[in-house]
Amino acid sequence: MEREVQRVRQAFRSGRSRPLQFRLRQLAALRRMVEEHEKDLLVAIGADLCKSEFNVYSQEVITILGEIDFMLANLPEWITPKPAKRSLLTMLDEVCVQPEPLGVILIIGAWNYPFVLAMQPLVGAIAAGNAAVIKPSELSENTAKILAKLLPQYLDQDLYAVINGGAEETTELLKHRFDHILYTGNAAVGKIVMAAAAKHLTPVTLELGGKSPCYVDKDCDLDVVCRRITWGKLMNCGQTCIAPDYILCEASLQNQIMQKIKETVKEFYGENIKESPDYERIINLRHFKRIQSLIEGQKIAFGGETDEATRYIAPTILTDVDPKSKVMQEEIFGPILPIVPVKNADEAISFINEREKPLALYIFSHNNKLIKRMIDETSSGGVTVNDVIMHFTLNALPFGGVGSSGMGAYHGKYSFDTFSHHRSCLLKSLKREGANKLRYPPNSQSKVKLAKFLLLKQFNKGKLGLLLLTFLCAVAAVFFKVGYH
Amino acid sequence: MSNKGATKSAGSEPTLGTDPFKDTVQRLRETFNSGRTRPAAFRVAQLEGLGRFLREKQQLLQEALVQDLRKSPFESDISEIILCQNEVDLALKNLQAWMKDTPASTNLLTKLDSAFTRKEPFGLVLIIGPWNYPVNLTLVPLVGAIAAGNCVILKPSEISKGTEKVLAEVLPQYLDQSSFAVALGGPEETQKLLEHKFDYILFTGSPRVGKIIYQSAAKHLTPITLELGGKNPCYVDDNCDPQTVANRLAWFRYFNTGQTCVAPDYVLCSPEMQERLVPALQNTITRFYGEDPQNSPNLGRIISQKHFKRLHELLSCGRVAFGGQSDENSLYIAPTVLVDVQEKEKVMQEEIFGPILPLMTVRSLDEAIDFINRREKPLALYAFSNNSQVVNQVLDRTSSGNFGGNDGFLYMTLPSLPFGGVGKSGMGRYHGKFSFDTFSNHRACLLSPSGLEKLNEIRYPPYSSRAQKLLRWAMSSHSCTLL
Numbered sequence: 001m002e003r004e005v006q007r008v009r010q011a012f013r014s015g016r017s018r019p020l021q022f023r024l025r026q027l028a029a030l031r032r033m034v035e036e037h038e039k040d041l042l043v044a045i046g047a048d049l050c051k052s053e054f055n056v057y058s059q060e061v062i063t064i065l066g067e068i069d070f071m072l073a074n075l076p077e078w079i080t081p082k083p084a085k086r087s088l089l090t091m092l093d094e095v096c097v098q099p100e101p102l103g104v105i106l107i108i109g110a111w112n113y114p115f116v117l118a119m120q121p122l123v124g125a126i127a128a129g130n131a132a133v134i135k136p137s138e139l140s141e142n143t144a145k146i147l148a149k150l151l152p153q154y155l156d157q158d159l160y161a162v163i164n165g166g167a168e169e170t171t172e173l174l175k176h177r178f179d180h181i182l183y184t185g186n187a188a189v190g191k192i193v194m195a196a197a198a199k200h201l202t203p204v205t206l207e208l209g210g211k212s213p214c215y216v217d218k219d220c221d222l223d224v225v226c227r228r229i230t231w232g233k234l235m236n237c238g239q240t241c242i243a244p245d246y247i248l249c250e251a252s253l254q255n256q257i258m259q260k261i262k263e264t265v266k267e268f269y270g271e272n273i274k275e276s277p278d279y280e281r282i283i284n285l286r287h288f289k290r291i292q293s294l295i296e297g298q299k300i301a302f303g304g305e306t307d308e309a310t311r312y313i314a315p316t317i318l319t320d321v322d323p324k325s326k327v328m329q330e331e332i333f334g335p336i337l338p339i340v341p342v343k344n345a346d347e348a349i350s351f352i353n354e355r356e357k358p359l360a361l362y363i364f365s366h367n368n369k370l371i372k373r374m375i376d377e378t379s380s381g382g383v384t385v386n387d388v389i390m391h392f393t394l395n396a397l398p399f400g401g402v403g404s405s406g407m408g409a410y411h412g413k414y415s416f417d418t419f420s421h422h423r424s425c426l427l428k429s430l431k432r433e434g435a436n437k438l439r440y441p442p443n444s445q446s447k448v449k450l451a452k453f454l455l456l457k458q459f460n461k462g463k464l465g466l467l468l469l470t471f472l473c474a475v476a477a478v479f480f481k482v483g484y485h
Numbered sequence: 486m487s488n489k490g491a492t493k494s495a496g497s498e499p500t501l502g503t504d505p506f507k508d509t510v511q512r513l514r515e516t517f518n519s520g521r522t523r524p525a526a527f528r529v530a531q532l533e534g535l536g537r538f539l540r541e542k543q544q545l546l547q548e549a550l551v552q553d554l555r556k557s558p559f560e561s562d563i564s565e566i567i568l569c570q571n572e573v574d575l576a577l578k579n580l581q582a583w584m585k586d587t588p589a590s591t592n593l594l595t596k597l598d599s600a601f602t603r604k605e606p607f608g609l610v611l612i613i614g615p616w617n618y619p620v621n622l623t624l625v626p627l628v629g630a631i632a633a634g635n636c637v638i639l640k641p642s643e644i645s646k647g648t649e650k651v652l653a654e655v656l657p658q659y660l661d662q663s664s665f666a667v668a669l670g671g672p673e674e675t676q677k678l679l680e681h682k683f684d685y686i687l688f689t690g691s692p693r694v695g696k697i698i699y700q701s702a703a704k705h706l707t708p709i710t711l712e713l714g715g716k717n718p719c720y721v722d723d724n725c726d727p728q729t730v731a732n733r734l735a736w737f738r739y740f741n742t743g744q745t746c747v748a749p750d751y752v753l754c755s756p757e758m759q760e761r762l763v764p765a766l767q768n769t770i771t772r773f774y775g776e777d778p779q780n781s782p783n784l785g786r787i788i789s790q791k792h793f794k795r796l797h798e799l800l801s802c803g804r805v806a807f808g809g810q811s812d813e814n815s816l817y818i819a820p821t822v823l824v825d826v827q828e829k830e831k832v833m834q835e836e837i838f839g840p841i842l843p844l845m846t847v848r849s850l851d852e853a854i855d856f857i858n859r860r861e862k863p864l865a866l867y868a869f870s871n872n873s874q875v876v877n878q879v880l881d882r883t884s885s886g887n888f889g890g891n892d893g894f895l896y897m898t899l900p901s902l903p904f905g906g907v908g909k910s911g912m913g914r915y916h917g918k919f920s921f922d923t924f925s926n927h928r929a930c931l932l933s934p935s936g937l938e939k940l941n942e943i944r945y946p947p948y949s950s951r952a953q954k955l956l957r958w959a960m961s962s963h964s965c966t967l968l
Contacts, residue, residue: 054948085901095899100884179908191703198699201692203912224938231945268946278946379605379926387933394600396589397929403684407708409927424902425880427890430871433729440736441773441783443559452567
């Protein structure tokens with residue numbers, strides 16, 4: 001492993017990954033890889049999560065294609081230095097912020113969307129001119145294998161390396177020094193990653209999770225609301241970091257919501273859910289058992305069937321859930337939807353604020369004032385109102401958490417920025433040294449007043465600033481000539 | 486630790502076993518949870534209070550800076566007080582604009598929605614300041630934290646005692662004390678403070694302590710900005726006027742007696758340039774500080790005995806071209822230039838942070854760039870040349886927090902430029918709007934209309950083959966992602 005990491009670092013040092021054309025070529029190659037091996041990818045990823053090929057395509061593949069296209073279209077503009085406002089003193093200087101690659105990025109993927117969560121960061125890392133080491137989750141074995149097989153066939157083999165393995169290998173990997181680490185997973189491991197990064201002063205982006213609340217107001221069109229919630233909740237069998245984790249609503253709504261979700265489930269997956277090609281399975285036995293234990297002792301309004309042999313858990317709704325019960329203590333990450341009755345929106349807001357800041361917050365309501373209040377009085381990584389999941393899909397929006405749901409963000413330009421160092425530059429000429437006499441000792445109080453003026457006024461309109469500067473230079477020249485002799 | 490206890494000397498003894506900060510942290514958290522610090526009017530009032538503090542207590546601050554670092558009024562003004570005032574004014578002028586939601590462009594399928602990024606306060610922010618610019622490096626971050634709507638605990642350096650006292654005893658009188666507090670103490674107390682959970686930490690100091698802060702933050706998953714340091718290289722090309730370069734180099738090197746994280750730390754130049762640079766530097770230093778720098782009102786002093794001793798040892802590295810005098814009683818070290826310095830010597834191994842400038846000779850630009858790239862990424866990097874291509878080569882082939890071409894850290898005066906390090910010199914950035922952004926959570930918001938459900942039908946299972954085809958088509962159009 002040491003050798004591989006060193007090889008990647010050496011490759012970065014060669015400077016190959018920096019030129020725009022190189023980055024565009026690598027991204028184009030990645031796109032070709034996805035297109036040419038679409039079938040293989042769909043099969044591999046589908047096998048890990050018992051997911052239909054169509055679902056893999058629509059949930060994972062399309063996202064990456066969109067991200068690559070977005071980068072290809074915008075990268076030429078992003079890498080150019082951006083000028084910044086100057087003061088009178090720096091009016092004639094070149095002042096800008098220049099984005100540069102950081103070096104070697106470590107990407108630690110997750111198993112629930114094993115392709116997207118390894119590839120989307122990689123696309124960003126490449127776009128920003130870095131080298132990368134990708135560590136896919138070992139739980140989604142088939143995806144890990146196919147990434148290790150395909151990436152070297154399409155990408156520069158020394159700059160981008162896939163290193164597979166479990167907890168032991170990841171721990172070993174984290175002992176090495178990287179220039180940025182992007183980790184997707186849970187908070188407990190997030191702390192470990194951050195502690196490891198601290199030893200090298202490596203910055204991190206942590207995409208964690210939590211319980212994403214879903215508030216349903218009265219006077220909503222519950223048909224629509226429940227369909228959207230069902231779609232978001234049962235996507236990937238609930239194994240989505242931004243799935244609506246639990247519902248908060250007034251007690252009178254519980255039954256209706258439960259009914260409509262039940263109807264929707266039937267509509268989506270048919271009478272025999274197990275037979276539906278669109279319904280996934282739990283990733284492994286450990287998680288299966290974990291989720292199973294969350295249902296124990298709960299009031300099951302609908303669902304509850306499980307089958308260990310196939311790791312099948314039916315869409316399940318729990319009503320009148322006690323906030324202190326196990327299912328309300330950890331991120332569910334499964335097809336269980338607790339409904340927690342609250343008296344009103346105020347209580348819902350308090351409920352949300354008593355807990356850790358979630359990765360996503362969902363609000364269903366027609367009442368714009370209420371929506372505004374709910375957003376204003378809570379905090380979360382992201383919010384979607386009157387729908388679920390969707391804020392993830394816009395790469396014009398940063399995707400990230402806050403508090404224990406994470407730090408940092410990526411997607412689209414946010415990826416480029418996350419994996420770049422934005423270097424401030426001020427370029428002067430060696431001429432006009434006379435003007436500098438103002439700042440050199442021995443100092444005087446009158447110099448301070450002049451310095452203040454020159455330093456503080458910021459100019460947008462270059463011409464005005466230049467005019468003023470020329471005038472002042474003339475004045476200053478006379479002043480200092482007189483003063484010095 | 487509330488400001489009431491601030492009258493004790495820095496490092497007031499905590500009562501055995503109790504946590505001196507628990508009440509303050511709790512109080513500030515309650516304030517934040519009450520929503521008090523969020524309205525624009527509150528933030529404006531706080532910033533105006535800070536502005537008044539800087540104006541009314543300017544003299545007090547200048548005196549404190551004299552006490553701590555023998556900083557001349559000129560230096561105090563331009564590198565501390567004026568810059569802070571500027572940041573306050575900038576924040577007041579732009580707060581409304583900064584607080585506005587940033588709209589995001591939407592893709593085909595979400596064009597009917599409203600998508601924007603909302604900037605929100607994190608909550609309770611901890612700012613740990615250093616001793617070298619004890620006003621600037623505590624108050625400029627404070628401006629950003631307050632502007633972003635947070636509650637703040639400020640932990641000024643216990644080493645710059647004069648400034649610490651003013652910040653602890655006077656500043657709180659100008660601010661709302663339910664949302665702002667000063668915590669005092671040394672490393673031990675800081676450790677205790679760090680056991681509490683903060684929602685953001687900004688630390689300015691050495692990489693060594695930066696690691697400790699980072700480790701503490703990791704325990705609570707607290708995001709951080711670390712403003713650290715390193716050895717800032719300065720390449721001087723043969724093609725330049727040595728006197729001009731010497732003026733600029735010396736000014737930035739000896740400002741604040743060299744105790745500046747972005748000061749040029751060492752010079753790389755050809756042996757021929759060195760021959761010309763040394764006398765030019767001597768000329769400049771004499772012009773700046775007179776024949777007897779120890780009596781110049783424009784030269785400051787070393788902060789403490791500990792640092793004086795550290796720097797004194799460095800004086801025996803290489804050979805003293807000129808300077809080298811010191812006086813332990815007044816913590817005075819003369820502006821010094823060293824030559825014939827070896828890479829392995831102490832002066833080239835640690836950040837100097839004093840009025841000593843080593844010159845190292847290299848045979849070419851390539852050798853200089855290799856030398857720089859073999860080492861940790863510095864906070865600042867400088868290149869001097871009449872040939873802009875040379876300057877650009879140094880810029881393009883290296884990495885650093887910031888870069889100055891043909892001058893020193895003048896960029897520090899521009900709040901339009903982000904200030905921060907990279908690699909071991911730090912992470913994150915601030916100044917101006919970047920401060921506001923740093924101390925804000927950027928929350929992605931999407932408001933979907935609850936009608937138009939027909940459009941969504943396409944994304945729901947079961948997926949017939951016709952639906953699949955349609956969906957594939959819709960989703961593969963320009964910049965679409967998940968339906």
